[in-house]
Amino acid sequence: MQATRKIIHVDMDAFFAAVEQRDDPKLKGKPVIVGGLPNSRGVVATCSYEARKYGIHSAMPSSIAKRKCPHAIFIKTNMEKYRAVSKQIMQIFLSFTDLVEPLALDEAYLDVTENKVGINSATLIAKQIKKRIFAETKLTASAGVSYNKFLAKVASGYQKPNGLTVVTPENADAFIDNIPIGDFFGVGKVTEEKFLQLGVKNGKDLRQLSEETLIREFQERGRTLYQNVRGVDERRVNPNRKRKSLGKETTLRENISNIHDMLPIIERLSENVSERLQAQQLVGKCIVVKVKFADFSQRTRRMTLDNYTNDKTTIFHYAEKLLHEFNLEDQSVRLLGVTTTELASAQTSRRKKANIKVYEQLKLF
Ligand SMILES: [Mg+2]
The missing domain is CATH 1.10.150.20 (5' to 3' exonuclease, C-terminal subdomain)
Structure with missing residues (x-):
């Protein structure tokens, strides 16, 4: 039997929206939506707690969010800015332990069983992390403290915002x-x-x-x-986790057979994949679309690009092409998925930016 581990999951509160509210005092206390603008076909990336009161949540089409809260303030996603804040937060984590596994720009698991500050109590460490995040970024985070990843993650979401929830083996x-x-x-x-x-x-x-x-x-x-459900989750906190692929799929509420009804879903999935790639500073070279039919049989089609990308327009562009290649012709579909594979680090692939520009030019013509 190994000794009980001490795991913390830290998750920033309404991250993108909180950064925008911090930087523009006029936005404080207001329903703020970061993501696609309401007249676009984009979706909500993050919204402030004031906006959540209107039933708005991430991944909701921005046009619907606008209908739910007409006076909401829409702001375009500014990944550069969020990435800079994310770096600050990750530095804080690393000052406590090297076992940091980022899940997104604003979220990470930390294993503090052994730590650099010589504090035995993970709860105390979580408190210090929250305090330092606030001191250095003026933003709040919620933390979950437990003895495995599953419980730590559920716990961090338990008392948002600015929460701290501890789940011990005794009260699990x-x-x-x-x-x-x-x-x-x-x-x-x-x-x-x-x-x-x-x-x-x-x-x-x-x-x-x-x-x-x-x-x-x-x-x-x-x-x-x-x-x-028995409090068992042996997954390690892995600071070097290398993804082989990154994707998102969704089972449809009702089967659909019209390709025009599938496209907005493929677009949302592409956007989700793009955002997660960017958050983890990854780019992919191969786009895969998966279709599962009403009889549960499934097919995939893939396309390898000339260059790496994590741009949502590019991913959607090729995913749409692939969807057309299925020749669906009134077949009833129950699940759609978009995945990128052949991943590489965005930093070592500086060509990425140039590619996106070329693509945007192509689109203009
Ligand atoms: Mg968050």
Whole structure:
């Protein structure tokens, strides 16, 4: 048996929107939406807590957000600025431990079992991290402290904003009992509905299901759920995690057969992939589109580009091409996915910027 680990998950509160509110006092206390402008086909990247009161959330089309809150202030995403703040935050993390695994610009796991400041209490370290983030960036973060990644991550989202939640081995079962089923790792909207139909609303209900049932219904994900609901998650905090691919797929609420109805979804997926690539300073060379049909059979089509990219317009452009290549002709589709593979670091691929410019020129003509 290994000793109990001490894991912290730190997540900045409404990161992009909070940075904009910090830099422009006129935006304080107002519904601020960072992402696509309302007259575009873009989506919300992050919105302020004031905007969330209107039911606005990230990945929602900006046009819908505008309808929900007509007086919201829309701001274009300024990745350069957020990346600079992200660097400051990551430096703070690294002053406590080298075991930092960033998940996004504003989010990371830290393993502080052994740490550089000689503090035994992970809770105390989390407090110091939050304090330093505020002192150096004037921004708030929420932290979750626990003995594995799963619990630390759920805990950081538990009392947002500016929260600190600690889940010890002693209080873990009580904490897990109350986790909504949709907050478990790997449970998306469709899986959540399936669970709700089975009468499983939270961790307490989930723990009643046998491992066999979970694996039968949800395959490998079911095994993970069986472990997580018992407070087990052995995944290491890996500072050198190298991604081989990065993608996003979505099961449709209803099957669709019209390619014109699929395109906005492909666009949203492309945007999500682009944002995550940029957040992790990655670029990809190969674009893959996956289609799963009503009978659960699936097909993928891929295209290798001449150059690396993480630009959303470029990814969408090729994903759209690939979708047309399927010749779907009224076939009923239940899932769509966009993935980039052959990833490289954006820093070592400075050609990236030039490529995007060329592409934008092409589009003008
Ligand atoms: Mg965040």
